[in-house]
Structure formats: C-alpha cells, structure tokens
Amino acid sequence: MNKRRPIFNPKRARAKTQPDIVVVEKQLQIMPPAPHLCQVCAVAHEPDEAHNPQSFYYQYTFAMQYKRSVTWADAIAHCSEQKQELWIQFLTKLGIDIHSPDIMGGIESKEEMNRRLYGSNSMG
Numbered sequence: 695m696n697k698r699r700p701i702f703n704p705k706r707a708r709a710k711t712q713p714d715i716v717v718v719e720k721q722l723q724i725m726p727p728a729p730h731l732c733q734v735c736a737v738a739h740e741p742d743e744a745h746n747p748q749s750f751y752y753q754y755t756f757a758m759q760y761k762r763s764v765t766w767a768d769a770i771a772h773c774s775e776q777k778q779e780l781w782i783q784f785l786t787k788l789g790i791d792i793h794s795p796d797i798m799g800g801i802e803s804k805e806e807m808n809r810r811l812y813g814s815n816s817m818g
C-alpha cells in the first residue's frame with residue numbers, strides 16, 4: 695500500500711502561542727516560558743511594557759501564587775508611572791476597571807472595542 699503524505703492542515707500548522715502543559719503525577723504543571731519571552735507573562739515584550747493579562751501562562755501562575763485572578767493593575771504595576779497613566783487612560787476609555795478580574799471589561803468583539811474607543815459614528 696502506498697502511504698499518502700498527510701494533507702497540509704492550516705489549523706494544525708498554526709503557530710504555537712501557548713506554553714506546554716504536562717501532567718505529572720496527576721498535578722498540572724506548566725513549563726517555564728522560553729528564554730526570549732517575558733518570564734512573568736510568557737509574551738514577547740520589553741521589560742518596561744505591561745504584562746499581557748490575557749496570557750494563559752500569566753493567569754495560571756498568578757492565580758497559583760496569589761489565589762486570585764490577575765488584573766490590569768497587576769499587569770502594569772511594574773511600569774513607570776507615566777506608562778501606567780497611559781494604560782489607565784486607555785483602559786478607562788474602553789470602560790475597563792483596572793482592578794477587575796474582567797480584563798476585557800465585557801468587550802466581546804473588535805467592533806465593540808472600536809465603538810468604545812472611537813464612538814459609534816466613526817466606524818462606518
């Protein structure tokens with residue numbers, strides 16, 4: 695029998711964005727981020743930029759350490775005061791409470807985000 699080569703599947707070929715999770719002795723363990731990534735949130739960003747609170751790695755390790763969900767306030771706590779102020783202005787414009795674990799502030803689509811940022815008339 696002729697073995698066919700597997701058909702290219704873009705869903706399977708998509709870039710790996712989340713860290714590996716392995717089950718060891720029935721305990722969920724999470725692998726540390728690759729060395730080129732932020733070691734707190736496992737996302738590539740400059741050290742003085744905000745951590746990504748949408749990162750599964752950050753959410754998981756934060757919850758394990760602090761027994762609560764990560765917030766934007768946590769994600770920007772290490773930034774300069776000036777940078778924190780910019781984030782707070784931006785998030786406030788989006789209607790997101792930086793102290794809430796609801797890091798998306800109920801935003802469920804790009805359209806909703808644009809509407810909150812620019813108002814309902816400018817997005818056509």
Ligand SMILES: [Zn+2]
Nearest residue numbers: 732734735745
């Ligand atoms: Zn980070």
